[in-house]
Amino acid sequence: MAPRKGEDSSRRTESRSLQPLRPNAISKSAQSAASKRRPGRRLKHSRDTPSQSRSPLTGSSASPSVAPPVRRRALCMLEVLPVEVIELIFLYSLNLNLPRASPVLAAAISREHIYGLLIILACWDDPPTDNPFSKAMAAILAPLDYVPLTLDERSRLQEAVFRCRWCTMQRVREQIPKMMILTLHRHWINAGMVMKPDQQATLDRFMTRQEGNKSLVLEGKGKPLHRFAELLSQQSPQIARMAQLPGPHDYELHIKPNVLVELRSLTWKTSIVWPAIQLHAFPPRLLRGRSGGFTADDVTFLEMLRLCSNNFWTRSSQLRPDSQTLVDRTALHQGVTNAIRTSNLNAMTSLLKIDEFTYRFGSHNDGRATYYTIPSDHFLTVTRSGRDNPHLNQAFFEALIRASAESIPAHSPEITQWCVENMQLGEQNPPKYSDINGRFAKWLSDFILRLPAQIDYAHNTPSAQLFYCGQLDVMDLEGCRFLDEVLSPCREPLMDYMDESSFHPEHFWVDKQGNEPS
Numbered sequence: 448m449a450p451r452k453g454e455d456s457s458r459r460t461e462s463r464s465l466q467p468l469r470p471n472a473i474s475k476s477a478q479s480a481a482s483k484r485r486p487g488r489r490l491k492h493s494r495d496t497p498s499q500s501r502s503p504l505t506g507s508s509a510s511p512s513v514a515p516p517v518r519r520r521a522l523c524m525l526e527v528l529p530v531e532v533i534e535l536i537f538l539y540s541l542n543l544n545l546p547r548a549s550p551v552l553a554a555a556i557s558r559e560h561i562y563g564l565l566i567i568l569a570c571w572d573d574p575p576t577d578n579p580f581s582k583a584m585a586a587i588l589a590p591l592d593y594v595p596l597t598l599d600e601r602s603r604l605q606e607a608v609f610r611c612r613w614c615t616m617q618r619v620r621e622q623i624p625k626m627m628i629l630t631l632h633r634h635w636i637n638a639g640m641v642m643k644p645d646q647q648a649t650l651d652r653f654m655t656r657q658e659g660n661k662s663l664v665l666e667g668k669g670k671p672l673h674r675f676a677e678l679l680s681q682q683s684p685q686i687a688r689m690a691q692l693p694g695p696h697d698y699e700l701h702i703k704p705n706v707l708v709e710l711r712s713l714t715w716k717t718s719i720v721w722p723a724i725q726l727h728a729f730p731p732r733l734l735r736g737r738s739g740g741f742t743a744d745d746v747t748f749l750e751m752l753r754l755c756s757n758n759f760w761t762r763s764s765q766l767r768p769d770s771q772t773l774v775d776r777t778a779l780h781q782g783v784t785n786a787i788r789t790s791n792l793n794a795m796t797s798l799l800k801i802d803e804f805t806y807r808f809g810s811h812n813d814g815r816a817t818y819y820t821i822p823s824d825h826f827l828t829v830t831r832s833g834r835d836n837p838h839l840n841q842a843f844f845e846a847l848i849r850a851s852a853e854s855i856p857a858h859s860p861e862i863t864q865w866c867v868e869n870m871q872l873g874e875q876n877p878p879k880y881s882d883i884n885g886r887f888a889k890w891l892s893d894f895i896l897r898l899p900a901q902i903d904y905a906h907n908t909p910s911a912q913l914f915y916c917g918q919l920d921v922m923d924l925e926g927c928r929f930l931d932e933v934l935s936p937c938r939e940p941l942m943d944y945m946d947e948s949s950f951h952p953e954h955f956w957v958d959k960q961g962n963e964p965s
Contacts, residue, residue, distance in 0.1 A: 526551040531590070534561060538591050541568070543607050562613055564591050566622045569605035571629060572725030577673055578637040587625055602727040609730040616748035623705045623723050623755055624956055628654060630708045630721050635700055640667035653702070656958040663702040668695035672712075674719055705952035707757050723952070726756035729801060731778035740789030741782075749797045750950035758804050759945040774805045780822050787828045792842055793949065799850040800945060803916060818909040821847070823856040830865040837872055841884045844891075849941060852913040853902050857895060866892040882937060890932040894925070901925055917944035 525533070526549060533555040537545050543565075546553040567588065573595050580593065596604065608614050631654065642650065646665045653659035671694055701709040711718040733748060753759060758772050779802050786795035799821070807817050825847050833840045844865075848855070856862065866888040873885015894901075905912045913925050919941040920926040930940055 522551060523549075530555045534558075535590065535592075537561070538564060541565075541604055543611065557613070559618075562618055563622050563625075564588065565604075565608055566614070566619055567626055567629070568596060569601060569608040570619070570622070570724045570726065571626045572721050573629070573633065574674075576633065578633055581632055581637050584629055584632050584637075587629060601725070605727050606730075610732070616744050616751060619724075619748070620751060620955060623751075623952075624656060624958075627702075627705060627708065627723050630723075631702070634708070634710060634719075634721065635667070638669055638672065640669040640698060640700075641695070642667045650700075656956060658957060660704055660953045660956045662704070662953075663700070665700040665702075667698050667700065669698060670694050671696055672710075703953070704956035705755055707760070720757065722757035723755040724752065726752055726758070726772045728773040728775070729779070731775045734775060734778040734782045734798065734801075736782045736785040736789075736794065741786060741791050741794035746791070746794050746797055747950055749794070749801070750948050751952070753797065753801055753804075754946075754948060754950060754952050758801060771809055772805055774801060776802060776806075780825070783821075783825055784828055787825065787843060788832050790833045790836070790839060792839065792846065795843065796846050796944075797948075799846065800917075803850060804945060807916070816909040818853075818906055819851055819912065820854045821851045823854050826855055827859065827861055830861045837869065837880060837884050841869065841887055845887060848891075849914050849917050849944075852894070853898070853905050855891075855895065855898060857898050862895070863892070866895075887933050890929060893932075894928075897925070914941070915943075917947075918942050 525536075528536075533552060537556050538561070546556045568591075575595070585593065631650075642665060646667075649659075649663065650665055653663060696715075697713040699711040699713055701707075701711065705723050707723060708721045709718055710721075729749075729752060733745065733752075736745060756772055779798055783795050783798050786792075786798065802821070803819055806819055826844065829840065829843045829847065833843065869880070869884040869888035870892070872879075873881035873888070877885075901913065911920065911923060913920060913923070913929070919929060921930055921940055934940060
């Protein structure tokens, strides 16, 4: 039967639609589309772009909106392990380059409890001892299978940790109470010290961090401690043998929250100190400051490290030689210059305290008095910076003199001009400048004339420097002049400022979140 007219036309249309277009037909259709498109910049296509990839079925270009599938990198055997196993591998190796190997490993390891364990391992002072390791200590360090580090291992780890960006002031501060609790467990509780019930209850409350942000003095009786015998052997072998006799021996425990633990032997009149942080060296990057100066957190970090590592307590002879803190003085005085140029008095004062303490009381001095100086360029930098604020500018100059008055450059035209200008301020505006800038500049101009004699005197007697740890020697002639000509009658004599700080370590002993440590 012959097809009807409608069927014949539909079949012809269907057969024509299944056939591929001829080249000339494609070009005509393209020309027709191009003629209808609005005039403007011509579209550019590259054969190498993913949107122009060829279709495997028709050989024509694929749609630009369809992106080719992205081939994912196959994970290695280490990356497919459970997160808990990756953490244990990292804590066992202590290789801080492991998170940099891949994003998967970085995501598995970059966790708050891992940061905390690294800080504890790097900063906890745990010297060799025969006291056992308790379950309470293991709970604080979980999931770490703790093995004590040697001094060299801890020093290298600490240097690497402080270089990391995640090692912030807040994270280090959170771990300091835990390190104190570990020290108390290791050297008092696990040593089997027996205390009176009321004092035991006081210590128990202190260990929970729910109260007790004040210093404590507790008494106890216990076995002879090997560490005391080592100390006494340096004085007398006979006394050292007596110190190892069976007890009980009488001990005193002195605790300054987040600062130090001191164990005193009342029987043998000696003591051992464990700082809250065993700081091998101040981080050079923190000493230098940022390119734009020191932030408030940077200054707090400096003060926290200074105080919590016991770099302010002048009884440093009780510290072990391996707990003395090193400092890169080049980096530190670069930070002093940075602080002066950015008008940050708190940062400069903190740096000067660190420099003087570590210089005067370092183990290399063997307890001898040391003549301390700072770079004289700091005084010249003050005369060139911050002159728009005379009061603050004078405070910078006075802080430098309080650190080392003998370091003032003699015969400096810039300092002479600075003195003249500040004396003129006192004359032109007495109510505002005469009591501070004018009086100080007048004393300074006279002191510079007597400076050579003062330097000779201080060289021969280092403890007779005009200022010692920020304290004015009022018994000395120059000290009396400074007191009469600068401080009196409105200001008190300047005292030792090593323990003065805007940061108070004991204030964060109490756990604000109410988390009771295990």
